[in-house]
Amino acid sequence: MSALIARQAQPTLAERLADLAVQALIDEADLSPKPGLVDRRGNGAHDDLHLGLMHASAHALWPTFKAMAEAAQQLGEVGQPLRETLGQLGRDGEADMLRVTHGVNTHRGAIWALGLLSAAAALEADAPDARGVAATAAALARLSDPAAPHNPHSHGAQVCRTYGVLGAREQAQHGFPAVIEQGLPQLLVSRRGGAGEQNARLDALLAIMTELSDTCVLHRAGLDGLTRMQQGARAVLAAGGCASLAGRRQLRALEGEMLSLRASPGGAADLLAATLFLDRLAPFAPAPTGSN
Numbered sequence: 001m002s003a004l005i006a007r008q009a010q011p012t013l014a015e016r017l018a019d020l021a022v023q024a025l026i027d028e029a030d031l032s033p034k035p036g037l038v039d040r041r042g043n044g045a046h047d048d049l050h051l052g053l054m055h056a057s058a059h060a061l062w063p064t065f066k067a068m069a070e071a072a073q074q075l076g077e078v079g080q081p082l083r084e085t086l087g088q089l090g091r092d093g094e095a096d097m098l099r100v101t102h103g104v105n106t107h108r109g110a111i112w113a114l115g116l117l118s119a120a121a122a123l124e125a126d127a128p129d130a131r132g133v134a135a136t137a138a139a140l141a142r143l144s145d146p147a148a149p150h151n152p153h154s155h156g157a158q159v160c161r162t163y164g165v166l167g168a169r170e171q172a173q174h175g176f177p178a179v180i181e182q183g184l185p186q187l188l189v190s191r192r193g194g195a196g197e198q199n200a201r202l203d204a205l206l207a208i209m210t211e212l213s214d215t216c217v218l219h220r221a222g223l224d225g226l227t228r229m230q231q232g233a234r235a236v237l238a239a240g241g242c243a244s245l246a247g248r249r250q251l252r253a254l255e256g257e258m259l260s261l262r263a264s265p266g267g268a269a270d271l272l273a274a275t276l277f278l279d280r281l282a283p284f285a286p287a288p289t290g291s292n
Protein backbone atom coordinates (compact mmCIF):
# COMPACT_ATOMS: atom_id res chain seq x y z
CA MET A 1 0.00 0.00 0.00
CA SER A 2 1.40 3.43 -0.88
CA ALA A 3 2.10 5.97 1.86
CA LEU A 4 -0.57 8.25 0.36
CA ILE A 5 -3.30 5.62 0.66
CA ALA A 6 -2.15 4.75 4.18
CA ARG A 7 -2.40 8.43 5.16
CA GLN A 8 -5.86 8.79 3.64
CA ALA A 9 -7.03 5.75 5.58
CA GLN A 10 -6.38 7.53 8.89
CA PRO A 11 -9.78 8.78 10.11
CA THR A 12 -10.04 12.39 11.26
CA LEU A 13 -11.08 13.29 14.80
CA ALA A 14 -14.59 14.13 13.59
CA GLU A 15 -14.83 10.77 11.81
CA ARG A 16 -13.68 8.90 14.89
CA LEU A 17 -16.24 10.71 17.04
CA ALA A 18 -18.98 9.91 14.53
CA ASP A 19 -17.84 6.26 14.58
CA LEU A 20 -18.12 6.32 18.35
CA ALA A 21 -21.59 7.89 18.36
CA VAL A 22 -22.95 5.40 15.80
CA GLN A 23 -21.33 2.48 17.63
CA ALA A 24 -22.95 3.64 20.88
CA LEU A 25 -26.36 3.60 19.17
CA ILE A 26 -25.77 0.15 17.68
CA ASP A 27 -24.57 -1.22 21.03
CA GLU A 28 -27.61 0.25 22.78
CA ALA A 29 -30.01 -1.26 20.24
CA ASP A 30 -28.32 -4.69 20.35
CA LEU A 31 -28.13 -4.88 24.14
CA SER A 32 -30.58 -7.54 25.37
CA PRO A 33 -32.80 -8.16 27.27
CA LYS A 34 -33.97 -4.52 27.66
CA PRO A 35 -37.42 -3.94 29.18
CA GLY A 36 -39.91 -2.55 26.64
CA LEU A 37 -37.26 -1.47 24.12
CA VAL A 38 -36.28 -2.83 20.74
CA ASP A 39 -33.46 -5.36 21.16
CA ARG A 40 -32.08 -8.56 19.59
CA ARG A 41 -35.12 -10.51 20.78
CA GLY A 42 -37.84 -8.33 19.31
CA ASN A 43 -39.64 -5.00 19.16
CA GLY A 44 -40.49 -4.61 22.86
CA ALA A 45 -43.48 -2.31 23.30
CA HIS A 46 -43.14 -0.84 19.79
CA ASP A 47 -45.15 -1.79 16.76
CA ASP A 48 -43.43 0.64 14.40
CA LEU A 49 -39.78 -0.09 15.32
CA HIS A 50 -37.50 -3.09 14.81
CA LEU A 51 -33.78 -3.81 15.15
CA GLY A 52 -33.00 -3.40 11.44
CA LEU A 53 -34.62 0.02 11.45
CA MET A 54 -32.66 1.09 14.54
CA HIS A 55 -29.42 0.00 12.83
CA ALA A 56 -30.27 1.73 9.54
CA SER A 57 -31.19 4.89 11.41
CA ALA A 58 -27.96 4.81 13.46
CA HIS A 59 -25.79 4.46 10.35
CA ALA A 60 -27.72 7.21 8.55
CA LEU A 61 -26.74 9.60 11.36
CA TRP A 62 -22.96 9.19 10.88
CA PRO A 63 -22.61 12.23 8.57
CA THR A 64 -24.64 14.33 11.05
CA PHE A 65 -22.37 13.51 14.00
CA LYS A 66 -19.27 14.03 11.84
CA ALA A 67 -20.53 17.43 10.65
CA MET A 68 -21.32 18.46 14.23
CA ALA A 69 -17.81 17.56 15.42
CA GLU A 70 -16.28 19.36 12.42
CA ALA A 71 -18.34 22.46 13.12
CA ALA A 72 -17.04 22.44 16.70
CA GLN A 73 -13.45 22.12 15.49
CA GLN A 74 -13.87 24.93 12.98
CA LEU A 75 -15.70 27.36 15.26
CA GLY A 76 -13.48 26.37 18.19
CA GLU A 77 -15.61 27.50 21.15
CA VAL A 78 -18.99 27.36 22.82
CA GLY A 79 -21.00 30.26 21.47
CA GLN A 80 -23.97 31.34 19.47
CA PRO A 81 -22.46 30.51 16.03
CA LEU A 82 -21.76 26.90 17.05
CA ARG A 83 -25.15 26.52 18.77
CA GLU A 84 -27.01 27.69 15.69
CA THR A 85 -24.91 25.53 13.33
CA LEU A 86 -25.60 22.47 15.52
CA GLY A 87 -29.30 23.26 15.58
CA GLN A 88 -29.43 23.29 11.77
CA LEU A 89 -27.34 20.10 11.51
CA GLY A 90 -29.61 18.42 14.09
CA ARG A 91 -32.74 19.32 12.15
CA ASP A 92 -31.14 18.12 8.89
CA GLY A 93 -30.09 14.89 10.66
CA GLU A 94 -33.63 14.39 11.90
CA ALA A 95 -34.89 14.77 8.32
CA ASP A 96 -32.32 12.19 7.14
CA MET A 97 -33.47 9.83 9.91
CA LEU A 98 -37.14 10.22 8.94
CA ARG A 99 -36.30 9.58 5.27
CA VAL A 100 -34.53 6.34 6.14
CA THR A 101 -37.26 5.17 8.53
CA HIS A 102 -40.18 6.38 6.39
CA GLY A 103 -41.34 8.77 9.06
CA VAL A 104 -40.76 6.72 12.24
CA ASN A 105 -39.00 8.44 15.16
CA THR A 106 -36.10 6.10 15.90
CA HIS A 107 -33.48 8.49 17.30
CA ARG A 108 -34.81 12.01 17.90
CA GLY A 109 -33.60 12.15 21.48
CA ALA A 110 -30.30 10.50 20.54
CA ILE A 111 -29.52 13.09 17.86
CA TRP A 112 -29.97 15.77 20.49
CA ALA A 113 -27.84 14.09 23.20
CA LEU A 114 -25.10 12.52 21.05
CA GLY A 115 -24.96 15.54 18.73
CA LEU A 116 -24.19 17.88 21.61
CA LEU A 117 -21.72 15.39 23.09
CA SER A 118 -19.93 14.84 19.74
CA ALA A 119 -19.47 18.60 19.34
CA ALA A 120 -18.35 18.96 22.95
CA ALA A 121 -15.88 16.07 22.62
CA ALA A 122 -14.36 17.76 19.56
CA LEU A 123 -13.88 20.95 21.60
CA GLU A 124 -12.37 18.99 24.50
CA ALA A 125 -10.24 16.66 22.36
CA ASP A 126 -7.05 17.38 24.38
CA ALA A 127 -8.48 16.01 27.64
CA PRO A 128 -11.83 14.38 26.99
CA ASP A 129 -13.04 13.37 30.46
CA ALA A 130 -16.73 12.51 30.73
CA ARG A 131 -17.66 15.24 33.21
CA GLY A 132 -15.90 17.98 31.24
CA VAL A 133 -17.43 16.92 27.94
CA ALA A 134 -20.91 16.73 29.50
CA ALA A 135 -20.44 20.20 31.01
CA THR A 136 -19.40 21.64 27.64
CA ALA A 137 -22.40 19.97 25.96
CA ALA A 138 -24.60 21.51 28.65
CA ALA A 139 -23.21 24.97 27.97
CA LEU A 140 -24.12 24.50 24.29
CA ALA A 141 -27.61 23.23 25.17
CA ARG A 142 -28.25 26.27 27.38
CA LEU A 143 -27.74 28.66 24.48
CA SER A 144 -30.97 29.30 22.66
CA ASP A 145 -31.33 28.60 18.97
CA PRO A 146 -33.64 31.25 17.50
CA ALA A 147 -34.17 29.17 14.34
CA ALA A 148 -35.45 26.14 16.29
CA PRO A 149 -39.17 25.64 15.67
CA HIS A 150 -40.74 25.21 19.12
CA ASN A 151 -43.17 22.33 18.84
CA PRO A 152 -45.64 22.52 21.75
CA HIS A 153 -47.30 19.36 20.45
CA SER A 154 -44.25 17.07 20.64
CA HIS A 155 -44.87 14.18 23.03
CA GLY A 156 -42.10 15.48 25.26
CA ALA A 157 -43.48 19.03 25.40
CA GLN A 158 -46.99 17.76 26.12
CA VAL A 159 -46.06 15.54 29.05
CA CYS A 160 -43.61 18.08 30.50
CA ARG A 161 -46.52 20.52 30.65
CA THR A 162 -49.02 17.98 31.99
CA TYR A 163 -46.81 16.50 34.72
CA GLY A 164 -44.46 19.41 35.39
CA VAL A 165 -41.33 17.33 34.75
CA LEU A 166 -38.07 18.12 32.97
CA GLY A 167 -37.41 16.42 29.61
CA ALA A 168 -34.63 15.81 27.10
CA ARG A 169 -33.76 19.49 26.71
CA GLU A 170 -33.25 20.04 30.45
CA GLN A 171 -31.35 16.76 30.87
CA ALA A 172 -28.76 18.17 28.44
CA GLN A 173 -28.85 21.68 29.90
CA HIS A 174 -28.08 20.26 33.36
CA GLY A 175 -25.03 18.35 32.07
CA PHE A 176 -26.62 14.90 31.63
CA PRO A 177 -26.97 14.07 35.36
CA ALA A 178 -28.58 10.71 34.49
CA VAL A 179 -25.37 9.75 32.66
CA ILE A 180 -22.82 11.31 35.01
CA GLU A 181 -24.50 10.41 38.34
CA GLN A 182 -26.21 7.14 37.41
CA GLY A 183 -25.23 5.50 34.11
CA LEU A 184 -21.44 5.81 34.13
CA PRO A 185 -20.89 5.05 37.85
CA GLN A 186 -23.12 1.96 37.63
CA LEU A 187 -21.34 0.76 34.48
CA LEU A 188 -18.01 0.94 36.29
CA VAL A 189 -19.29 -0.61 39.56
CA SER A 190 -20.91 -3.55 37.72
CA ARG A 191 -17.81 -4.12 35.58
CA ARG A 192 -15.61 -4.06 38.66
CA GLY A 193 -17.98 -6.50 40.36
CA GLY A 194 -17.43 -8.96 37.51
CA ALA A 195 -20.91 -8.65 36.00
CA GLY A 196 -19.61 -9.00 32.43
CA GLU A 197 -19.93 -6.27 29.82
CA GLN A 198 -23.52 -6.91 28.69
CA ASN A 199 -24.85 -7.17 32.24
CA ALA A 200 -22.89 -4.05 33.25
CA ARG A 201 -24.54 -2.14 30.38
CA LEU A 202 -27.98 -3.43 31.39
CA ASP A 203 -27.28 -2.32 34.97
CA ALA A 204 -26.29 1.12 33.65
CA LEU A 205 -29.59 1.36 31.76
CA LEU A 206 -31.52 0.39 34.90
CA ALA A 207 -29.59 2.92 37.00
CA ILE A 208 -30.63 5.63 34.53
CA MET A 209 -34.24 4.40 34.72
CA THR A 210 -34.32 4.69 38.54
CA GLU A 211 -34.42 8.50 38.42
CA LEU A 212 -35.26 9.69 34.91
CA SER A 213 -38.52 11.41 34.05
CA ASP A 214 -38.63 9.60 30.73
CA THR A 215 -41.15 11.43 28.58
CA CYS A 216 -41.59 8.35 26.35
CA VAL A 217 -42.91 6.39 29.35
CA LEU A 218 -44.97 9.31 30.64
CA HIS A 219 -46.59 9.75 27.26
CA ARG A 220 -47.73 6.16 26.98
CA ALA A 221 -48.25 5.17 30.62
CA GLY A 222 -48.60 8.34 32.70
CA LEU A 223 -47.15 9.05 36.12
CA ASP A 224 -48.14 5.63 37.43
CA GLY A 225 -46.18 3.97 34.60
CA LEU A 226 -43.15 6.14 35.32
CA THR A 227 -43.26 5.28 39.03
CA ARG A 228 -43.50 1.58 38.25
CA MET A 229 -40.55 1.86 35.87
CA GLN A 230 -38.40 3.62 38.47
CA GLN A 231 -39.33 1.22 41.27
CA GLY A 232 -38.87 -1.83 39.05
CA ALA A 233 -35.42 -0.65 37.99
CA ARG A 234 -34.45 -0.09 41.65
CA ALA A 235 -35.68 -3.58 42.52
CA VAL A 236 -33.40 -5.16 39.88
CA LEU A 237 -30.34 -3.34 41.18
CA ALA A 238 -31.24 -3.99 44.83
CA ALA A 239 -31.56 -7.71 44.06
CA GLY A 240 -27.97 -7.81 42.80
CA GLY A 241 -28.19 -6.48 39.25
CA CYS A 242 -28.63 -8.26 35.93
CA ALA A 243 -25.76 -10.70 36.48
CA SER A 244 -27.55 -12.25 39.46
CA LEU A 245 -30.39 -14.76 39.34
CA ALA A 246 -32.56 -12.67 41.68
CA GLY A 247 -31.86 -9.54 39.62
CA ARG A 248 -32.82 -11.35 36.41
CA ARG A 249 -36.13 -12.38 38.00
CA GLN A 250 -36.86 -8.76 38.88
CA LEU A 251 -35.87 -7.72 35.35
CA ARG A 252 -38.34 -10.21 33.88
CA ALA A 253 -41.07 -8.86 36.17
CA LEU A 254 -40.25 -5.29 35.14
CA GLU A 255 -40.38 -6.24 31.48
CA GLY A 256 -43.81 -7.84 31.96
CA GLU A 257 -45.10 -4.65 33.57
CA MET A 258 -43.64 -2.38 30.91
CA LEU A 259 -45.14 -4.50 28.12
CA SER A 260 -48.56 -4.60 29.77
CA LEU A 261 -48.45 -0.78 29.93
CA ARG A 262 -47.12 -0.56 26.33
CA ALA A 263 -44.34 1.55 27.87
CA SER A 264 -40.77 1.82 26.64
CA PRO A 265 -37.97 3.84 28.25
CA GLY A 266 -36.73 5.48 25.03
CA GLY A 267 -35.20 8.44 26.84
CA ALA A 268 -33.21 6.13 29.13
CA ALA A 269 -32.05 4.18 26.06
CA ASP A 270 -30.73 7.38 24.46
CA LEU A 271 -28.90 8.21 27.68
CA LEU A 272 -27.39 4.72 27.82
CA ALA A 273 -25.99 5.41 24.34
CA ALA A 274 -24.62 8.70 25.70
CA THR A 275 -23.07 6.74 28.61
CA LEU A 276 -21.36 4.30 26.23
CA PHE A 277 -20.11 7.19 24.10
CA LEU A 278 -18.53 8.98 27.07
CA ASP A 279 -17.14 5.72 28.47
CA ARG A 280 -15.13 5.23 25.28
CA LEU A 281 -13.75 8.75 25.00
CA ALA A 282 -10.66 8.27 27.18
CA PRO A 283 -8.46 6.77 24.43
CA PHE A 284 -8.93 10.00 22.46
CA ALA A 285 -6.70 11.91 24.84
CA PRO A 286 -3.14 12.34 23.56
CA ALA A 287 -0.57 10.35 25.57
CA PRO A 288 1.00 12.47 28.32
CA THR A 289 4.49 13.65 27.39
CA GLY A 290 7.20 11.44 28.78
CA SER A 291 4.94 8.39 29.01
CA ASN A 292 5.81 5.22 27.16
Ligand SMILES: CC(C)(COP(=O)(O)OP(=O)(O)OC[C@H]1O[C@@H](n2cnc3c(N)ncnc32)[C@H](O)[C@@H]1O)[C@@H](O)C(=O)NCCC(=O)NCCS
Pocket residue numbers: 086087088089090091107108109110111112115116145148151154155156157166167168169171212213214215216266267268270271
Ligand atom coordinates in the same frame (compact mmCIF):
# COMPACT_ATOMS: atom_id res chain seq x y z
C1 LIG B 1 -34.73 18.64 22.52
C2 LIG B 1 -35.46 17.67 21.61
C3 LIG B 1 -35.08 16.26 22.03
C4 LIG B 1 -36.97 17.88 21.64
O1 LIG B 1 -37.55 17.50 22.81
P1 LIG B 1 -39.12 17.27 22.99
O2 LIG B 1 -39.27 16.86 24.41
O3 LIG B 1 -39.91 18.43 22.55
O4 LIG B 1 -39.40 16.15 21.92
P2 LIG B 1 -39.83 14.66 21.72
O5 LIG B 1 -40.83 14.17 22.68
O6 LIG B 1 -40.19 14.59 20.29
O7 LIG B 1 -38.46 13.85 21.91
C5 LIG B 1 -37.86 13.62 23.10
C6 LIG B 1 -36.85 12.51 22.92
O8 LIG B 1 -35.92 12.56 23.98
C7 LIG B 1 -35.79 11.34 24.66
N1 LIG B 1 -36.13 11.56 26.06
C8 LIG B 1 -37.30 11.43 26.70
N2 LIG B 1 -37.24 11.79 27.97
C9 LIG B 1 -35.97 12.15 28.18
C10 LIG B 1 -35.28 12.62 29.30
N3 LIG B 1 -35.88 12.82 30.47
N4 LIG B 1 -33.97 12.90 29.15
C11 LIG B 1 -33.35 12.72 27.99
N5 LIG B 1 -33.96 12.28 26.89
C12 LIG B 1 -35.25 11.99 26.97
C13 LIG B 1 -36.75 10.37 24.01
O9 LIG B 1 -36.07 9.33 23.42
C14 LIG B 1 -37.48 11.15 22.94
O10 LIG B 1 -37.32 10.60 21.66
C15 LIG B 1 -34.97 17.82 20.16
O11 LIG B 1 -35.74 17.07 19.30
C16 LIG B 1 -34.94 19.25 19.66
O12 LIG B 1 -35.79 20.07 19.86
N6 LIG B 1 -33.94 19.51 18.93
C17 LIG B 1 -33.82 20.79 18.27
C18 LIG B 1 -32.82 20.68 17.20
C19 LIG B 1 -31.46 21.00 17.76
O13 LIG B 1 -31.20 22.03 18.35
N7 LIG B 1 -30.55 20.13 17.57
C20 LIG B 1 -29.23 20.31 18.05
C21 LIG B 1 -28.55 19.04 17.96
S1 LIG B 1 -27.06 19.11 18.82
Ligand SMILES: Nc1ncnc2c1ncn2[C@@H]1O[C@H](COP(=O)(O)OP(=O)(O)OP(=O)(O)O)[C@@H](O)[C@H]1O
Pocket residue numbers: 028029036037038039044046049054105106107108109110155216217219220264265266267269270
Ligand atom coordinates in the same frame (compact mmCIF):
# COMPACT_ATOMS: atom_id res chain seq x y z
N1 LIG C 1 -33.67 0.29 21.54
C1 LIG C 1 -34.65 1.18 21.49
N2 LIG C 1 -35.90 0.77 21.36
C2 LIG C 1 -36.90 1.66 21.35
N3 LIG C 1 -36.74 2.99 21.44
C3 LIG C 1 -35.50 3.46 21.54
C4 LIG C 1 -34.40 2.57 21.56
N4 LIG C 1 -33.30 3.30 21.66
C5 LIG C 1 -33.67 4.56 21.70
N5 LIG C 1 -34.99 4.71 21.63
C6 LIG C 1 -35.69 6.02 21.71
O1 LIG C 1 -37.07 5.98 22.00
C7 LIG C 1 -37.80 6.87 21.18
C8 LIG C 1 -39.05 6.16 20.71
O2 LIG C 1 -40.03 6.36 21.64
P1 LIG C 1 -41.56 6.47 21.27
O3 LIG C 1 -41.98 5.30 20.41
O4 LIG C 1 -42.25 6.72 22.56
O5 LIG C 1 -41.55 7.74 20.36
P2 LIG C 1 -42.69 8.49 19.67
O6 LIG C 1 -42.70 8.13 18.23
O7 LIG C 1 -42.39 9.93 19.99
O8 LIG C 1 -44.02 8.06 20.43
P3 LIG C 1 -45.16 6.93 20.21
O9 LIG C 1 -44.54 5.73 19.54
O10 LIG C 1 -45.57 6.65 21.62
O11 LIG C 1 -46.21 7.56 19.37
C9 LIG C 1 -36.92 7.22 20.03
O12 LIG C 1 -36.89 8.60 19.85
C10 LIG C 1 -35.54 6.77 20.44
O13 LIG C 1 -34.73 7.91 20.72
